[in-house]
Amino acid sequence: MEGLLKCSAVNYVPLTPISFLERAANAFRGRTSIIDGTSVKYNWEETYDRCIKLASALSELGISRGDMVATLARNVYAMQELHFAVPMAGAVICTLNTRHDSAMLSVLLKHSETKVIFVDQHLLQLAQGALDILANEKVTPPLLVVISESNNSYHTIVNSNSYEYESLLESGNSEFSVRWPTSEFDPISVNYTSGTTSQPKGVVYSHRGAYLNTIATFLLHEMSSWPVYLWTVPTFHCNGWCLTWGLAALGGTSICLRQVYPKNIFENIAEHKVTHMSGAPTVLNMLVNSPVSDRKPLPHSVNIMTGGSPPPPQIISKMEELGFRVHHLYGLTETYGPGTYCLWRPEWDSLPPNEKYKLRARQGVQHLCSEAVDVMDPLTMEKVPEDGKTIGEIMFRGNTVMSEYLKDEEATKEAFKGGWFHSGDLAVKHPDGYIEVKDRLKDIVISGGENISTVEVERVLYSHPAVFETAVVARPDNHWGQTPCAFVKLKDGSNVSDQEIINFCRDNLPHYMAPRTVIFQDLPKTSTGKIQKFILREKARALGSLC
Template sequence: MHVEPHLGPRGANYSPLSPVDFLDRAVSVFPNRQAVIWRDRRFTYGQFGAIVQRMADLLEARGIGSGDVVSIMCPNRPEMLAAHYAVPLLGATLNSVNTRLDESTVSYILEHSESRLLICDETCEGISSASARNANVPLLVLPDEPTHEGEKLFLLDGPTPPVRPFKARIEDEWHPIALNYTSGTTGKPKGVVLHHRGAYLNGIGNTLALGFDKQTVYLWTLPMFHCNGWCHTWAITAAGGTHVCLEKVDPELIFELIGKHGVTHMSCAPVVLYMLINHPARSSYQPTNRVSVATGGAAPTRTLIAEMDALGFDFIHLYGLTESYGPSSMRELEASETALPLEDRASLLAQQGSRHPTSNIVRVVDKNLEDVPFDGETIGEIVLQGNTLLAGYYRDPEATETVFEGGVFHTGDLAVRHHPDGHVEIKDRSKDIIISGGENISSLEVEGVLHQHPAVLLAAVVALPDSKWGEIPCAVLELKPGASTTPEELEAFCRSKIAGFKIPRRFIFQELPKTATGKIQKFMLREELSGKASG
């Protein structure tokens, strides 16, 4: 068959892909269905659509339009969710800012992104106000109650604007929908530009892969500012589910909300789950239904899986980056695997699995970009190709060309592929491999062993320079409340499970530096410990 000129896209058979369309459908098809729960308030999709329109109208009145960047520094509350629709429907780009960043970093983001406006919650007003002044950016504050005081913006109540198609102004699916700055696990943040097309596809992919539907009640334990909540800000709406907004991670409140609202899904870093299993409120929690919990950033340990299973949680291990709109692959247990011994289940869930339906092609390649054997042993770099990848790094063409070198996206993660299913399992970040006496040591492998010790809550293993061995592994540990151990005990514990050259030569007990989403910042540990190198 040959392609004829009349066989192409036109107004009747083409519409740019955008997750804003999910809200258009929700408001028109099920306007009375419960959309958002926040504190003691509930909003239907019709009411939530009105909040979005009021926000869009206010932004437009302030001159916000196509090509502008609007920043928001806010915990998980309805207006934060609304911003994921109100900003892009104007053709503007949403810049969600980590609420735990310091003034200098927020100022840098506002300046680098060329932000036209910063919206903040009252809990973030101090740093937001100072950063906005530094960057000469106007500030709007979201109060809890109606007010007309100063630059305050209350959107939850008010007149219902005329129903207008939210997607009407979106003409190009490659137009930037979000500008997200990397979490800082590797140093200075870079501006990741995401487009409408990728956000739409990853939203649909998450809906299919994680089983979101109209019965879904999603508890926002994951910050919406983190990679747009892994695109779940859009995915839950696409499914017609309910968003339960949670402003801070409080284990007692999490247990309460799960029971009160019949939560079916949540997402978070493993550190949040460790908080749950070690909190006194756990003892009085009585699960009434199973909860699917999607976790990423570190593989769940056997202890965590056992403890959470007893509380009624089913694990899904996700893998992705800010640059891939969040989840790019996943590993969950098949029905035939759920009855396996705990050790086997933990081993399977430690894998990053395979791509989800609309995500990127996931490969593990050698230095020549050739696929490594599916033998579970040969280590290569994970590279991605597909529709859910960043357009590039904002104002950084050199970094963009580097990360896309060879026609693939380089993640920097080192992994193997298992036979025969081809599931991916990360062994380490390229920068986190420790080379001691010519031997490669996976910091993740050593951390996995340390997490099995009953006293250890969190472990991070980094390289220390050493005059004899080049590098030696150093373990930095947070212990469980009330627990204690010694370097000698930990060394003996490790010796029973891994080769001698992999055992940490030093054990340090302190709180680990983390991002707002619970990722351990190893680069900060390396900087902190660099002065403690052996001579």
């Protein structure tokens, strides 16, 4: 067809999630956008105006297109505003993990070439340590902006290169012209991988990918207009699974939660009539094992989206008894967070409870905005049979796959080998087309030539009444090569021996899959709630061979 017109003034603009905010200011105006404690409450019109001013202030600081602006903050109101204001200034937002130490933060600030960093007042000492390291290395540190406890001014000035958030924002011009992306493939954010492996990589998101995954995320979360979202997932993690932008698209309300404890969660749900929240399976586990005194009756069913390690079916069951409706998803930092979800089929409602919860724990199918997700043999690049048994690697392709690893061409090429993004996760594909994660590629235990899924062993361990949390890794074994080693945290007041745990597993698993070593301890986690298995693998290796 000839004569088709592609014109920026009429029928084409680059896709970007910051467009959601401009529409929200018009369509939702007086509806509440953000609530943070008792002192911060804004509507969408106010939020738009504040973000315009903040973008202007960043411009006045010398921030230009493509510059990196970092954050180091908990789930505070400023994090919602910065997700719009930074790209509105043409810059790239880099949300840093709040559990990194100063040394790691200095490495990431240097690698990303951050020009300005916004820091939660309570993390100021941590950030200052990183800036001091950079100064000692003769590297020009970024400008520092302190986010105070509330929207009241924070008066402590660290040095001449520091600013206070509200004062900086108020210095901006409300007539500032938004710097829209020149291409929808322009970078919007960099997310450093969360630390389940020892060396984080900078994952680059584009405006287009963020726009599409934002839509996919609120669709799979079954959000409609005016959701009330409780921020239990860290805002820095995959840009809050893209919902920092998504709530603007729906006129939703962000309820900022700085401390994620069961009592805080239940109180906020009751007070604000929360409709949706998200969290790793550890958050679900925390809720179902919370003291009755910390709980409040839910005002209605609350949708909770969970990702990370597969949640044990019994945890899903107990969550639903409390009044939560669990949506299980799967994804990685490299896929903008959510990439697949367990699409529930009505005919499954009549199944026995145990079967239902096993189905709900699967990772499901690709979401609407992903071109393809499949389970493939990483050597032949052929799809595995849909038999629920043959293990392959989960691979992604489409607009919601990262642009690259920042400044790491070799790692990017390796991840995209064969025309697919290689997740490193092992799974099977069932006859109904749903995938089910069996393990991380590096976590699988190979014992006497048999592949042991640590996920399956953990599922059995979670069914023991005394087990609160658990993780299984490989321990060296002179005879078998490797055997499962279980790290277990018991519920308060429980007292069982390692042999009792081993016997329980042998009663519920083939004997070769049962752990031969059980260690009782707290489990190391990232700030997103993921168990850091690389630390446990090192500890298991240090134990030496079992025989």
